[in-house]
Amino acid sequence: MTIEAQIKQLRDELNDYNYKYYVLDQSEISDFEFDMKLKTLQDLEAKHxxxxxxxxxTNRVGGTITxxxxxxxHDYRMYSLDxxxxxxxxxxxxxxxxxxxxxxxxxTCxxxxxGASISLTYENGVLTKAVTRGDGVQGDEVTSNIKTIKSVPLTLKGDFPEKFDIRGEIVLPFDGFNKMNEERIEIGEEPYRNPRNTASGSLKLQDSSEVAKRPLECLLYTIVGRNLNIQSQIEGLQKARDWGFKVPNAAKLVHSIDDVFEFIEYWDVHRHDLPYETDGVVIKVNSFQHQEELGYTAKAPRWAIAYKFKAEQVSTRLNEITYQVGRTGAITPVxxxxxVELAGTTVKRASxxxxxxxxxxxxxxxxxxxVEKGGEIIPKIIAVDLTQRPSDSKPTEYITHCPExxxxxxxxxxxxxxxxPNYNGCKPQIIGRIQHFISRKAMDIDGLGGETVALLVxxxxxxxxxxxxxxxxADVLPLERMAEKSADNLINGIEQSKQVPFERVLYAxxxxxxxxxxxxxxxxxxxxxxxxxEATEEDLVNVDEIGVKIAKSVVAFFQxxxxRLIIERLxxxxxxxxxxxxxxxNQTDTLAGKVFVVSGVFARVSRDELKKMIEDNGGKIGSSISSKTSFVVAGDKMGPSKRTKAEALGIHVLTEDDFLIMVNKS
Structure with a gap:
């Protein structure tokens, strides 16, 4: 056997042992035998x-410094869940x-x-990129660190798409977490607070060999991409298993909301037997066609929802009530x-x-x-223990003047x-507005953070x-912790933000x-x-989905x-x-005043492209068929009851070609 063939055989064997041990929980050889084979492969690779x-x-042991x-x-946005x-x-x-x-x-339940959300990209069956969730639009590339996690396949098996992303959660099992903490206590270091934060922090360690020492696992749950040849969520989970991914077996296909409740009730009890932290159940509409029809809000898919298990509660003493001023001037008592320890973190403040x-x-x-954590994230006070109230206690008098x-x-x-109401003279409001202006979803000014904004003000x-x-x-160089390169990055980031599109500037x-x-x-x-x-309240209210409250706020801002002077300066x-x-x-008013409902699967353009064409030509997208609907654009597999309802209401049903002709004529 040639050296190249020996190396390939060892790689294939070790990958297979890894898969069986870390994904299927099957052990076919001892740890010693595995280590010997790995050592042989390392020696051969070093010589050749x-x-x-x-x-x-051999690269799973890490060693890359980032x-x-x-x-x-992200090629495909990572949405939050309602x-x-x-x-x-x-x-x-x-x-x-x-x-x-x-x-x-x-x-699918x-x-x-x-844990920490991750998006993995595979091309021709090979892991090419691993990116953290970040803000859902963009995240940090942590490929070297992810490659050290044994349950993440570096190469796939079976019949997989040419290119796709798969999303999942990086978790730290309780056993591994406890062992890590025992070792830290033994050497006199502070123990880690909880598995979730430790898993998340592991992804950003600069030395991948340190990540390799941590018993992290990757549990996958969603495949995204084009030409996947997958029709449903449950089918996608099975495909992912077939390709070599670790997909939890708890997932279940159900056919009614009562079955969903049964799944929730079972796991609300049995979740405590699991080796990982879990805080709820995710329910998804199973059919990908249905998912496409339901679409997304600005923040979340309409076809999925998370049911959160009842939050952990603790009691503690409220020492003082203080007040914060937000960027809009809103006062929040704290x-x-x-x-006190709560759900793995130390809580000192609650809204x-x-x-x-x-x-x-x-x-x-x-x-x-x-105190409990709302959705196990934000601490909140839910009740007072009146039996322990001091005899000299006095009711809280809410402040009457701004604390700033x-x-x-x-x-x-x-x-x-x-x-x-001191819009232009209250410093926290000024700082907060500028911090909002530079944020990722607004102007996204690289090199400028919230602390630097406060310093500049x-x-x-x-x-x-x-x-x-x-x-x-020259203005920013004298600032605390501002080096030459940081100053250049800040000024360049401000200059580049001038290219941000109008809708993000308006939001900013x-x-x-x-x-x-x-x-x-x-x-x-x-x-x-x-x-x-120059728009009046009436003008604004006539815009789709703009109510009186928003209209009044917009008019007040521009009055x-x-x-107005700031806008002129910008x-x-x-x-x-x-x-x-x-x-x-690319925009016309040809379809102005017309409401379209889009349903089914389309051959020549994607559903999103079709909707954009409607909006670019002045039309509106309706979520369901009603008497206000002007046209239904029907693709393949549109449900018969929708067609029946449209016909009963006298609504014209267009084919994909009918619609494209209508738009092209315009």
Missing amino acids: PEFYDVNSP KNFNTVV NSYSKDDLLAWEQRVKKMVDGDVSY ELKYD ANLEP LHNADQIAKLDIREGDEVF CNTALVRQDGEAQHYC NEGLICNYSDLYQLTK LGIRYVGETVAKKLVKHFKYVDAIA SEEN KGFGLRLEISEEALA
């Missing part, structure tokens, strides 16, 4: 570097699903493992607690939300309070929160976000109630910032002389405050 393979099992993790844009905490929430979700899709709906919440629970300083600038607070009718270098564009390297302005989705709708309708600035600095000529050229 011409046969080097980046995906050799100083800076590159930021990578959460539910009761059966009523799930029933309401089921009703929304059934309203939008035709025929019987099946669901999966356990929600508590409970400063006697530190009290507003004056009504304090009054409703009659929360007072000195009380013994019950001493301006008298206001509270509008129907509003839960108090606000500081406190040093008097900027007073609003338009001031950022007149900063020079921080107009109250104007989130990402509302900003896109305003930009699409008005096209220029001046048109938005401010200072805001224009002068070259920011994009109108739709580009190229984008405008």
Whole structure:
């Protein structure tokens, strides 16, 4: 046998042993025999570097040093999931699903493992990239570290697509976590707090050989890509198993919401027997065609929902109530607690939300309070132990003036929160607005973080976000911890942000109630910032999905002389405050006033492309067929009941070709 053949045989054997041990929990040889084979392979590879393979099992021991993790844009966005905490929430979700899709709906139930989300990219059966979730749009590339995790296949087997991404959770099993902590205590170091944070932190270690020492596992749950030849979630899970991925066997296909409840009830009890942390159940519409019809909101898929198990509760002392000022001037009361362990972390503070919440629970300083993590993430006070209340306790008097600038607070009718109206003179509001302006989903200014913004404001270098564009390297170099390269990155990042599209600039302005989705709708309708600035409440309310509250807020923002001056400055600095000529050229009003419902599978364009064509030509997308629907665009496999409903309402049903002819004629 040639040396090359020997090396290939050893690699194949070791990959197979790895798969059977770490994925199937089957041990065919002893650890000693495995180590001997690995040592033989290492020796052969060292003597014959011409046969080097980046995906050799020997590379799982790590050794790569990564100083800076590159930021990578996901090919397919990693959405969050909407959460539910009761059966009523799930029933309401089921009703929304059934309203939008035709025929019987099946669901895949999966356990929600508590770890660090990861996206793995495979090309021609080889792992090429591993990226953290980040903000869902982009994350950090951690490929070298992920390759050290034995349950992640470096090469696939079977009949796999040419290229795809697979998403999963990096978890740290309890046994491994406890062993790591025993070793840390033995050498006098602080133990790790919980498996989830330890798993997440492991992905960003600079030395991959240190990651290799940690008993991390990767549990996979979603495949995304083009031409996958997979029709459903449950089929995708089985395909992933066949290709060599570790997919939890708890996943189950069910055919009714009652079956979903049964799955939840079973695992609410038996989750404590699992080797990993889990905090709930994820329910997904099984059919990929149905998933495509349901689509997404701005933040989450409509076809999936997470049911969170009841949160852990503890009691502790409330030492003091303090107040924070947000970027919109909203005042948030904060409970400063006697530190207490809760769901694996030390909790010292909890939000009290507003004056009504304090009054409703009659929360007072000195009380013994019950704390839980809402969705096991954000601590909140849920009750007071009145049996332990001190005899000299006095009711909480909510503050009347801003804790930062001493301006008298206001509270509008129907509003839960108090606000500081000192928009241009209250420092936390100024800093908060600029921090929002530079955030990833807004201007995404590379090299500029929240702490640096606070420093720039406190040093008097900027007073609003338009001031950022007149900063020079000489201005920022004297700042604390600001080196030459950091200063260059900051100034370059500010300059590059001038290319950010109009809808993100509008969102970045921080107009109250104007989130990402509302900003896109305003930009699409008005096209220029001046048109938005001159719009009346009535003009704004006539825009799809813009209500009175949003309209009042937009009008108030642009009525401010200072805001108008800032907008003029941003224009002068070259920011994009109108739709580009190229984008405008592709838009018409031909379909204005028409509402389209899109259903089925299409051959010539994708569903998303079809919807974009409707919107680019002034039409609106409807979620379900009603008397307001103008046309139904019917693809292959559209449900018969939808067609029947459309015909009963006298709505014209278009084929894909009919629609394309309609648009092309325009």
